[in-house]
Amino acid sequence: MNPSPAPGALTLRLMDTHAGGDVSRIVLGGIDPLPGDTVREQMHYLRDDADGLRKLLLFEPHGVPEMSVDLIVPATDPEAAAGYIIMEVMGYPIYSGSNTICTATAVLEAGIVPKREGVQHFTLEAPAGRVKIEARVENGVVEAITCEGLxxxxxxxxxxxxxxxxxxxxxxxxxxxxxxxxxxxxxxxxxxxxxxxxxxxxxxxxxxxxxxxxxxxxxxxxxxxxxxxxxxxxxxxxxxxxxxxxxxxxxxxxxxxxxxxxxxxxxxxxxxxxxxxxxxxxxxxxxxxxxxxxxxxxxxxxxxxxxxxxxxxxxxxGKAFVLAHSDIVVNCDDPLVECSGLHHILSARHG
Incomplete structure (x- = not known):
């Protein structure tokens, strides 16, 4: 039996995936709504005022620089099912093919977009704008994602x-x-x-x-x-x-x-x-x-x-694979965790 986080602990709900070997850590919960009228503006807010999330998940003790992080946010485009913000070791790219393949798979696996057998189409909103997705599902498995390249x-x-x-x-x-x-x-x-x-x-x-x-x-x-x-x-x-x-x-x-x-x-x-x-x-x-x-x-x-x-x-x-479902506990007392650029966007999760 897994122990529950301590009362008042700050946690992030994650799905780790990879496409072609590149690990994309999908953040599904634990972050407060971000300011900004578009996903691009929300990305700018993270970059300028809350870069602690990127650092937390890409560096020790929780991650490594070779990974990427994708934060799922509500879409601001009415045609999009969800938005996502890409975070990598070099910063905040407005688009990424491997991250999009992983994010599209994650929203299907998490039920944000209902998964259906056969070929289905939906739209995501990246910082670069609207991205059309085609997903091929066979026997409940997302076998391929085709996304628009910029x-x-x-x-x-x-x-x-x-x-x-x-x-x-x-x-x-x-x-x-x-x-x-x-x-x-x-x-x-x-x-x-x-x-x-x-x-x-x-x-x-x-x-x-x-x-x-x-x-x-x-x-x-x-x-x-x-x-x-x-x-x-x-x-x-x-x-x-x-x-x-x-x-x-x-x-x-x-x-x-x-x-x-x-x-x-x-x-x-x-x-x-x-x-x-x-x-x-x-x-x-x-x-x-x-x-x-x-x-x-x-x-x-x-x-x-x-x-x-x-x-x-x-x-x-390409095809993405789900590696893990996890909750990361954010302990701001940990000397390896820097919360100064993070605590103001974390939602409290009570055990």
Whole structure:
């Protein structure tokens, strides 16, 4: 029999999930309603006034920086079933494919959206806006989630930069929910296998630091979204069928952190690059395969123009697995727990 929390204890109700190996910790309860007329504004409040939640769940003693956190909030869009705010070690991305796949699975498993056999459709509200979801359920199991990728485009094509200890590096830059440097893994001597994980993280950090020191990037509607944070290593592209391609891939997101999955936004960035190079047509699919042999499938659905950019419309398909249901007890007397940016949004749970 599990003991109940002490009277007045502060607890968070969680569902831990993973998609492609990337763990997303879904917060289902224990947080007070946040101010803000949109999920994006609520994200800004968390970022600016309550960052303690992100730190609590991503760092010791409760978590590790390789994880992500998704806080379920009421949707402000009348067409959305729920909203969610994404928290990662580098901050608050407005969108993430793996987090969306995990969140969509969690809202089905938690009954926020009733789970039905077969294919069903619903909408979530991310900080980036409305996200259409297609879920495939077989024998009560969520077998696949297909979500919209953010419209993606190539900002820079095959630029070069001098990187200390590496020499001249050729890279492209895509926007797909964040700015990504895209580099050819083979040109840098990598085969994209798990044994290279630490070396990949070190190499990516050097390249990202060099790009950040040299230049910034601006989105056509969002403007300055900060320094380029991400790097995606691209393996050779194999054509599996007339409309299906496969490529080993891996994504760097933070010093020392390589994503377990290939990432949805990284896959969207690859589709933008392949379209820019004339290598795919609408309807074509790309499966990106991670260091851990997991994969996401990106589908190129079309393009439109935004000023000078050809913007690629796409979807990302993957499967999430539920790892655990738990209540975390938040003990502000614990010297490893910093409550100064947290206590004002915690709901009291009485045993």
């Amino acid at each position: 419209p993606s485009y190539i900002d820079t094509y095959r630029a070069t930069i001098h990187v200390p200890t590496l020499g001249e590096v050729t890279y492209s830059v895509a926007y797909s929910g964040g700015f990504y440097a895209l580099v050819d893994a083979t040109e840098l001597g990598f085969s994209l296998v798990r044994e290279e994980e630490r070396a990949l993280a070190d190499c990516a950090h050097r390249i990202v630091e060099a790009i950040q020191a040299e230049r910034g990037f601006s989105h056509y509607t969002l403007g300055d979204v900060g320094p380029l944070p991400f790097l995606h290593f691209m393996g050779p592209v194999e054509q599996v069928a007339d409309d299906f391609y496969r490529s080993r891939s891996t994504t760097y997101v933070h010093p020392g952190v390589i994503c377990r999955s290939t990432t949805g936004t990284g896959t969207s960035a690859r589709l933008a690059l392949m379209n820019h190079e004339g290598r795919i047509r609408p309807g074509d699919r790309l499966e990106t395969v991670s260091l851990r042999e997991t994969g996401f499938i990106g589908t190129f659905t079309g393009t439109h123009r935004e000023g000078p950019h050809t913007v690629v419309e796409n979807t990302i398909t």
